[in-house]
Amino acid sequence: MSGRVLVGVKRVIDYAVKIRVKPDNSGVVTDGVKHSMNPFCEIAVEEAVKLKEKKLIKEVVAVSCGPQQSQETIRTALAMGADRGIHVEVTGKDYENLGPLQVSKILAALAKKEDAQLVILGKQAIDDDCNQTGQMTAALLDWPQGTFASEVALEADKIKVVREIDGGLETIKVNTPAVLTADLRLNTPRYATLPNIMKAKKKKIANVKPADLGVDLTSRLEVLRVEEPPQRQAGVKVETVDDLVGKLKEAGRI
Amino acid sequence: MANPLRGEVIKLYKNLLYIGREYPKGSAYFRERLKSAFMKNKDVTDPEKIKKLLARGDFVIKELEALYFLRKYRAMKQRYYEQDK
Numbered sequence: 263m264s265g266r267v268l269v270g271v272k273r274v275i276d277y278a279v280k281i282r283v284k285p286d287n288s289g290v291v292t293d294g295v296k297h298s299m300n301p302f303c304e305i306a307v308e309e310a311v312k313l314k315e316k317k318l319i320k321e322v323v324a325v326s327c328g329p330q331q332s333q334e335t336i337r338t339a340l341a342m343g344a345d346r347g348i349h350v351e352v353t354g355k356d357y358e359n360l361g362p363l364q365v366s367k368i369l370a371a372l373a374k375k376e377d378a379q380l381v382i383l384g385k386q387a388i389d390d391d392c393n394q395t396g397q398m399t400a401a402l403l404d405w406p407q408g409t410f411a412s413e414v415a416l417e418a419d420k421i422k423v424v425r426e427i428d429g430g431l432e433t434i435k436v437n438t439p440a441v442l443t444a445d446l447r448l449n450t451p452r453y454a455t456l457p458n459i460m461k462a463k464k465k466k467i468a469n470v471k472p473a474d475l476g477v478d479l480t481s482r483l484e485v486l487r488v489e490e491p492p493q494r495q496a497g498v499k500v501e502t503v504d505d506l507v508g509k510l511k512e513a514g515r516i
Numbered sequence: 517m518a519n520p521l522r523g524e525v526i527k528l529y530k531n532l533l534y535i536g537r538e539y540p541k542g543s544a545y546f547r548e549r550l551k552s553a554f555m556k557n558k559d560v561t562d563p564e565k566i567k568k569l570l571a572r573g574d575f576v577i578k579e580l581e582a583l584y585f586l587r588k589y590r591a592m593k594q595r596y597y598e599q600d601k
Binding site: 451459 | 531534540577581584585587589592593595597
């Protein structure tokens with residue numbers, strides 16, 4: 263066992279930012295918008311770092327796919343306690359078409375190359391809400407998967423995972439190597455403080471191209487339209503109870 | 517003038533300034549408050565008192581971290597999980 267954990271981190275538009283759709287409906291506005299690490303990826307990083315602090319694993323490697331700015335996200339992961347980073351550089355058209363399938367191919371290739379014992383990802387990203395990358399990575403590697411994990415315990419050569427499922431919890435045991443995806447209640451991620459960000463600058467980030475990993479990034483999906491959700495209709499003020507009853511009758515509510 | 521704790525105080529100020537960038541009411545609002553809070557105690561020279569103030573600053577950092585976490589957690593919970601009583 264290598265004791266190495268691969269953690270995927272995604273750079274997304276910050277959760278607190280109001281999302282705007284581009285006027286031509288081709289996507290959302292990303293220029294000049296604050297980006298940060300996907301909250302579920304933060305939980306994944308925290309879990310890996312916790313496992314390392316308990317000395318159950320030896321090394322935490324943070325991976326991100328995307329343009330130059332993705333390095334900031336990796337830096338945040340390093341500040342949270344990851345040991346080193348891998349930046350898979352994907353730019354321009356390829357980045358626009360980068361979906362869960364392409365990312366999972368990259369992650370699967372890296373997991374093999376780095377001889378990882380575990381791959382921990384966030385259950386989904388808050389930008390595309392796909393919730394597929396972990397599952398696809400497990401499928402491509404033919405490894406067991408523990409998705410929506412709300413509790414993870416390493417036991418010898420097995421991992422006990424408590425999963426959040428509809429209306430309750432499910433406890434499973436999987437063999438290693440495995441792919442885990444983090445749910446919201448798994449842990450409370452630590453904050454990347456300024457001193458830690460500074461210290462993280464000394465840690466190494468390797469730059470890799472998808473071609474070096476032998477990964478083909480062609481996408482089979484085409485985005486047709488991106489639209490804003492329907493706006494909420496304005497309400498009306500009524501003067502009297504009779505008006506109210508009349509309006510409600512009109513709307514067919516009573 | 518050159519207090520041995522001077523470096524510590526500057527470090528605390530920098531850390532607070534950094535963490536304040538994410539403050540919900542905006543970093544400008546936070547910076548103003550931060551500066552006035554530090555200026556209020558600029559004449560403190562007693563090392564014991566400065567140490568107490570530094571500890572208070574560290575406490576504020578901890579509180580802010582907790583605030584940010586809770587804010588994010590609540591946002592995620594509202595968006596992705598059904599509200600169950």
